[in-house]
Amino acid sequence: MRFKDQIDFVRQHIRKNKLRVFMTILAATMGTAFLIVLASVGFGIQDTIRDEMLSNRLITEIDVFSGDMDAPTIEGLKQREHVKAVVNRQSVSIRQETGMNGYIGGQSLIVTDFGEEAKVEFALKEGRLPQNEHEVVVGSHFAEGMIDPEKLDAEGEPVTYNGKLLGEEFTYKFGLYENDELFEEEIPLTIVGIAKEPSKDWVHDMKVYGDASIMPKVKQIFISNVEDAEVTDLFYSDVKMYADNLENVKSVSEAMKEDGFDVYSISDELERMDVFFLVLKAGLIFVGTIAILIASIGIFNTMTMAVTERTREIGVMKAIGASPKLIQRLFLMESAWIGIIGTFIAIVLSYGISYIANLLLPIIVASALGEEDLGSLSVTFSIIPWQLVLIASVISITVAMISGWRPARKATKIDVIQALRQEL
Amino acid sequence: MIQVQELSHSFKIGKKGKERQVPVLKGLSFSIQEGEIVSIVGRSGSGKSTLLHILAGFLKPDTGIIEIDNVRTSVFNETESAKYRLAHFGFIFQNFQLMPGLTVFENIELPLKLSGVMEKERRQKVQELLQLVGLTEVQDHYPNELSGGQQQRVSIARALITDPPIIFADEPTGSLDSETEQDILLLIQSLNRSRGITFVIITHDDTVAETAHRIYRMHDGELIEGGASHAI
Numbered sequence: 228m229r230f231k232d233q234i235d236f237v238r239q240h241i242r243k244n245k246l247r248v249f250m251t252i253l254a255a256t257m258g259t260a261f262l263i264v265l266a267s268v269g270f271g272i273q274d275t276i277r278d279e280m281l282s283n284r285l286i287t288e289i290d291v292f293s294g295d296m297d298a299p300t301i302e303g304l305k306q307r308e309h310v311k312a313v314v315n316r317q318s319v320s321i322r323q324e325t326g327m328n329g330y331i332g333g334q335s336l337i338v339t340d341f342g343e344e345a346k347v348e349f350a351l352k353e354g355r356l357p358q359n360e361h362e363v364v365v366g367s368h369f370a371e372g373m374i375d376p377e378k379l380d381a382e383g384e385p386v387t388y389n390g391k392l393l394g395e396e397f398t399y400k401f402g403l404y405e406n407d408e409l410f411e412e413e414i415p416l417t418i419v420g421i422a423k424e425p426s427k428d429w430v431h432d433m434k435v436y437g438d439a440s441i442m443p444k445v446k447q448i449f450i451s452n453v454e455d456a457e458v459t460d461l462f463y464s465d466v467k468m469y470a471d472n473l474e475n476v477k478s479v480s481e482a483m484k485e486d487g488f489d490v491y492s493i494s495d496e497l498e499r500m501d502v503f504f505l506v507l508k509a510g511l512i513f514v515g516t517i518a519i520l521i522a523s524i525g526i527f528n529t530m531t532m533a534v535t536e537r538t539r540e541i542g543v544m545k546a547i548g549a550s551p552k553l554i555q556r557l558f559l560m561e562s563a564w565i566g567i568i569g570t571f572i573a574i575v576l577s578y579g580i581s582y583i584a585n586l587l588l589p590i591i592v593a594s595a596l597g598e599e600d601l602g603s604l605s606v607t608f609s610i611i612p613w614q615l616v617l618i619a620s621v622i623s624i625t626v627a628m629i630s631g632w633r634p635a636r637k638a639t640k641i642d643v644i645q646a647l648r649q650e651l
Numbered sequence: 652m653i654q655v656q657e658l659s660h661s662f663k664i665g666k667k668g669k670e671r672q673v674p675v676l677k678g679l680s681f682s683i684q685e686g687e688i689v690s691i692v693g694r695s696g697s698g699k700s701t702l703l704h705i706l707a708g709f710l711k712p713d714t715g716i717i718e719i720d721n722v723r724t725s726v727f728n729e730t731e732s733a734k735y736r737l738a739h740f741g742f743i744f745q746n747f748q749l750m751p752g753l754t755v756f757e758n759i760e761l762p763l764k765l766s767g768v769m770e771k772e773r774r775q776k777v778q779e780l781l782q783l784v785g786l787t788e789v790q791d792h793y794p795n796e797l798s799g800g801q802q803q804r805v806s807i808a809r810a811l812i813t814d815p816p817i818i819f820a821d822e823p824t825g826s827l828d829s830e831t832e833q834d835i836l837l838l839i840q841s842l843n844r845s846r847g848i849t850f851v852i853i854t855h856d857d858t859v860a861e862t863a864h865r866i867y868r869m870h871d872g873e874l875i876e877g878g879a880s881h882a883i
Contacts, residue, residue, distance in 0.1 A: 228764055643704075
């Protein structure tokens with residue numbers, strides 16, 4: 228029998244028992260949709276947490292913790308395989324003050340290598356990078372940190388600097404936290420560039436970025452003012468390595484660990500999170516599969532009824548030459564058809580439910596929390612990736628076919644003589 | 652040619668554990684020539700239907716050999732038997748055994764579908780047979796919308812659709828009135844003459860049996876050749 232004729236044959240029989248087949252398809256649809264929607268919550272939450280983790284840092288970033296991070300060590304790190312950049316930001320661990328045109332601020336100084344910074348995400352909004360001694364780049368919110376101590380605005384808040392920054396000169400002073408007075412010496416610094424605004428709205432960059440040329444002057448002031456000064460206490464390093472791509476983060480991290488460095492990368496955390504969510508999603512799919520198994524009882528019943536009702540017809544078909552294999556295939560196709568239609572409707576339905584859930588749940592959660600700004604809630608409750616659709620389809624159609632297998636076997640075992648004796 | 656040698660068959664009857672064997676066919680040997688109409692006559696329980704079921708491959712004999720055109724069909728398994736039936740046999744049953752959910756056209760077409768014949772060729776063959784049995788007008792009707800005679804004609808057309816060399820007819824006129832019975836018997840004779848089809852007719856009715864070239868009488872599991880029919 229040709230495949231097309233087999234399909235026609237199955238469809239003809241389904242049409243004869245529309246209501247019963249419809250109810251069975253409905254059960255299969257509900258079971259499969261339950262599985263997809265349930266597991267989609269796992270995918271949705273994982274995606275939300277992953278996005279949250281990745282939004283705070285570069286995915287290729289590796290933190291390096293080491294007490295003695297001297298220049299040769301940094302250079303050594305840059306030479307490692309798959310390392311795109313090594314940014315060593317050195318902060319000054321003392322009280323700092325800036326002053327400009329009567330405004331004062333407490334912005335901290337960061338000494339860095341602009342060449343390495345530029346390889347990752349550091350960029351300028353305006354101006355240029357420092358080329359000469361005492362030239363610096365300031366953070367995009369630098370001006371917000373400069374206040375006039377003697378003036379208050381209408382709301383009683385200190386008045387912040389509102390003038391131009393590029394080309395302006397300001398003074399940089401520092402001192403010990405335990406003393407009231409700062410050291411007398413001032414370092415004049417000129418703003419030649421303004422850093423690009425951070426991608427996150429809530430991050431305010433008020434820092435002062437200078438290159439290594441500023442360090443001798445800072446050290447000299449520190450030594451001349453502090454007895455028994457240890458210059459190593461003045462600067463502390465925050466070293467970040469950047470792998471050339473995500474795939475190499477793990478290998479770079481592993482190599483660093485082998486060489487005795489303490490490192491942390493987001494890939495470690497993502498890996499742990501992925502394992503957790505893999506287990507969670509497998510659990511959810513397992514629970515969903517139970518729903519499909521319950522639906523399969525309906526398919527089994529429908530197919531058993533179909534075989535019982537068609538005993539005489541099966542007998543006639545066998546008598547005129549239909550092979551047992553063909554009979555079995557026709558019944559398996561019928562149960563598979565129920566599974567396929569049920570799965571298809573379930574997929575469409577699940578996408579609809581997922582869409583509505585993602586639309587409504589943030590509103591419900593926001594109202595419950597008394598949050599007015601709904602836009603700030605960037606939580607995805609449900610995501611249906613194609614892999615989930617594939618897994619659910621395979622489970623659903625396989626279960627449908629397994630449910631139909633026994634009735635199909637029963638059909639092949641129908642005795643022709645007994646079947647032909649049945650009354651119409 | 653159908654050649655049967657030492658064919659025996661028995662059924663188990665009774666409760667499990669207390670079954671006993673009842674012999675139904677007792678070492679039958681006979682042959683049927685190509686193009687013959689042969690009637691097998693006998694009372695109920697004489698074993699004639701069992702003989703037909705074994706000849707058609709619905710049942711496997713306990714012992715004995717059946718050869719059709721030198722092919723030993725008695726050793727076939729279920730699948731081989733089904734395949735052989737589809738290609739070589741046609742069936743006419745007492746209660747027609749038509750598919751209630753299929754139209755006249757679809758019922759006749761069914762064996763061709765099982766054989767995997769293309770739709771165009773199927774349509775052409777079905778139309779030819781509808782004309783032959785005079786049912787073109789009712790081709791889109793369902794079996795329950797037809798008279799007994801019409802239903803048996805559909806059954807005959809379905810038996811003929813694959814051009815089988817042998818047609819087994821089990822009480823072909825058992826459900827028909829005498830006028831329709833004559834029509835069907837004439838159709839069988841005409842098909843035998845025009846197409847050279849071998850007919851094996853199982854009946855308890857002597858009138859039907861006399862349509863045949865030869866008559867075998869079954870009695871208590873044994874077969875006695877009753878000689879040529881008076882009608883021929």
